[in-house]
Structures are given as structure tokens and as C-alpha cells.
Amino acid sequence: MNGFTAVFASLGFAILFNIKGDKLAVAALIGGIGGVIYDLMVFMNHSVAMSLFIASILISILSELFARIMKCPVTTFLICAIIPLVPGGGMYYTMLEIVQNQLDSAIVMGVNTIVQACSIVLGCILISSIMRVYNQITNKRKSLCQK
Amino acid sequence: MDCNKLARTATKAGVMLLESGAETYRVEDTMRRICQAYGASVVDAYATPTMIIISFSIHEELYHNIKRTQIKSVNLSKIDKVNDLSRRITKESMSLEEFYIRLEKIDEEGVYPTKIMLLGAAICSFGFAFFFKGTLKDALCSLVLGVLLKSLMIFADKFDFNSFFKYLLGGAFTTLGAIVCSRLSLLDSIDTTIIATIMLLVPGLAITNAVRDTVSGDLVSGLARMAEAVIVAVAIALGSGLVFTLLGGY
Numbered sequence: 001m002n003g004f005t006a007v008f009a010s011l012g013f014a015i016l017f018n019i020k021g022d023k024l025a026v027a028a029l030i031g032g033i034g035g036v037i038y039d040l041m042v043f044m045n046h047s048v049a050m051s052l053f054i055a056s057i058l059i060s061i062l063s064e065l066f067a068r069i070m071k072c073p074v075t076t077f078l079i080c081a082i083i084p085l086v087p088g089g090g091m092y093y094t095m096l097e098i099v100q101n102q103l104d105s106a107i108v109m110g111v112n113t114i115v116q117a118c119s120i121v122l123g124c125i126l127i128s129s130i131m132r133v134y135n136q137i138t139n140k141r142k143s144l145c146q147k
Numbered sequence: 148m149d150c151n152k153l154a155r156t157a158t159k160a161g162v163m164l165l166e167s168g169a170e171t172y173r174v175e176d177t178m179r180r181i182c183q184a185y186g187a188s189v190v191d192a193y194a195t196p197t198m199i200i201i202s203f204s205i206h207e208e209l210y211h212n213i214k215r216t217q218i219k220s221v222n223l224s225k226i227d228k229v230n231d232l233s234r235r236i237t238k239e240s241m242s243l244e245e246f247y248i249r250l251e252k253i254d255e256e257g258v259y260p261t262k263i264m265l266l267g268a269a270i271c272s273f274g275f276a277f278f279f280k281g282t283l284k285d286a287l288c289s290l291v292l293g294v295l296l297k298s299l300m301i302f303a304d305k306f307d308f309n310s311f312f313k314y315l316l317g318g319a320f321t322t323l324g325a326i327v328c329s330r331l332s333l334l335d336s337i338d339t340t341i342i343a344t345i346m347l348l349v350p351g352l353a354i355t356n357a358v359r360d361t362v363s364g365d366l367v368s369g370l371a372r373m374a375e376a377v378i379v380a381v382a383i384a385l386g387s388g389l390v391f392t393l394l395g396g397y
Contacts, residue, residue, distance in 0.1 A: 005277035009346070012271020016297075017168075017352075018222045018258045035278060072227045075170060075355060079223070083351035084278060089342045095384040096338075099391045117354075124358045132362065 006035025006084040014080040031081040034059040049119040056123030087116040150205050154212040156247050157181045161199045167222035171365040177233045184236040196371050228253045268297035275346045281339035288334040289343040292324045311382045317348050318386025350379040
């Protein structure tokens, strides 16, 4: 169970992306939660892609929530928290198989990596689409109230 | 009211947002909000990762401004501040001059000093080594490599390397460093060490923004950012693969 170490990864990235103050802690925390959930899902024998999907949904929801609480852009948290999930390992092993001229396993690895990347993207798309609809509805209601 | 100044101020805010890595809709939205707050009508703002166009009319007169932008270093707190400032125009009835001065003040605010940046890279690669189930030895090696890699990237930024070459160099350097460490038997798993260090280069911002741009219908920016992410990923893999091929495996 190494999921919580994603806290450090997200914290490091938050520093590199110049986030300051208490937002630093929140970004790291969300990243850590995402890492723990991902690890827990894999531990419970779900597929890697499914685990990434759920973790990315959770990270997106938390980022949207904290962005509203702390009144700052969603990406402040989302980018730092999602980076630990990016399948860098898959990319690396694909490259390694190609270098060792084992194209069969390289293709298997490559497709796996793409599927994993897509499942992260899908989780993000799902939540940000829902939030867009939600925002439209609240905006409409606001303008109706003003009339 | 000076309408040319309004056009310039709105584009400056847009450029600051875009160059620090904001999503396209946020850039367009902020520019539109600024113009409308100062009484412009029929505002059209358009942004791609490399260009900003704005057009609005005041008193039947039409004003435009076009600005070429470059992808610069990511600075998420600058996005936060510019965004916040643009929302406060109407609330605090700020004058255009005051808004411009406060915008410039935000622009001059520095990023973290290099030492803190290197510390960030160290924390990052150290954490990643454990995240990928490495041992303490691996983590310490990736910590050192991460700091060196970040210094290399800062150096490359100073001399304006193009991004493909920069990431190629990064991938190659990391692999070379890890191979040297493994020859000196300083680490347990060369793969974990390389992955943990290379995660520093992963195009997380480009991927996230590509997704958010595509969702909000900015297809040009979405595709451009997706292309950026793929190019970076390929460059890292190529750099790393090159070293492995030249040195004949481990």
C-alpha cells in the first residue's frame, strides 16, 4: 500500500507549478486521496484502467469542490492531483520492449498504456461535462431570479 | 475612457493567463468580462495556445487587438490572481488605470526561487519512487536524479531549447544517470528509478487542458494541446530508448 506517497508527488508538482499557501496542502491532499483510492481498487482486484477511472473521477469531484470553497480555478488542484496517475510506467515499458526488439509485447504494452490514459481522460471529461451543465442551470436560475 | 488602452489591457490579461497555462475558455471568458465591465458591447474573444484575438465595440466604434503568445513556464497562482482580479472590477468599481497597475503588479510577482523549485523536484521524484513500489535506495537515487534533471530543464529553458529537444535530452539524461547508478549498484530496480524520475517530465498540464478545452468546445486548442502531450511523450521515450540502444541494454 504505497498510494499515500502520491501526496509527495502532488506536493512536488504543486511547488513546481508555483502554487502558494494553503492551496499547496489541498492540492497535495487531493493527489494523495487519488493515489490511495487507485491503490485500494487495484488491491481489490479491479483492472488498472477501472481503478484509474474511478480515481480520476474522485480527483475531479474533489477539485471542483475545493475550487468552489477556496474560490480559485479548478485546474489549480486538478493538474497537480492527476499527474501521479498518468501512466508513465506504461510509456517506459513500451519503449523498453521496442528497444529490445520485442514488438509483440510492445504493442500489448502500448495499447494498455493508451487504454489507461483514456480511462483517466474519460473520468475528467465526465465530471467536467456534468459541472458545465450544472453551471448552466445555476446561471439560468440566477438570471431568472433577477428578472 | 481610452478604448485602445482597454483593448491592450484585456489582451495583456489574456496573454498572462494563456502563458501561465490556463484553459482556453478561461482566457476568453476573462477578456470578455474585462471588456464588458468597462462598457464594451458585442465582445468577441478568441484564444488558441499561440494567439489571442479580441474585438469589441464602444459608441459604434470597432476596436481590435491581436497578440502572438508563446508557451512559457506554468504558473498556476498567476492564473488564480488574474482570474480573481477580473471578477473584482465590477464589485469594487475599479478604474481601468488601477486595474492595469494591479495587473502589472501580478505579472512582476516572481515564481519560487530556484532552490525551492529543486526541493519540489526532489520531493516529487522521491514520492514517485515509493508510489511505484521502489525501495529506499531507489527513492534516494531518483531524488538525486530528479534534482539534476530539474536543473537541466531550467538550464534548457534559459537557452530556449525547443520542447522536443528539451524532453529528448531529459529522457536521455535520466536513463544515463540511472544506468550509471545501477553500475555502481546504488539502486535495486533501474526501471522504478527511471520511471520515478521521468514522471517529472510527464505532460500533465497539456493533457488536463486538452481534455478541458475539448469538453468546452475549443477544438483547435484541444487538438493542439493533445498534440503537445503526444510530442512530449514521444520525445521522452525516444531519448530514453536512444541511450538504452547505444549502451546495449542495461
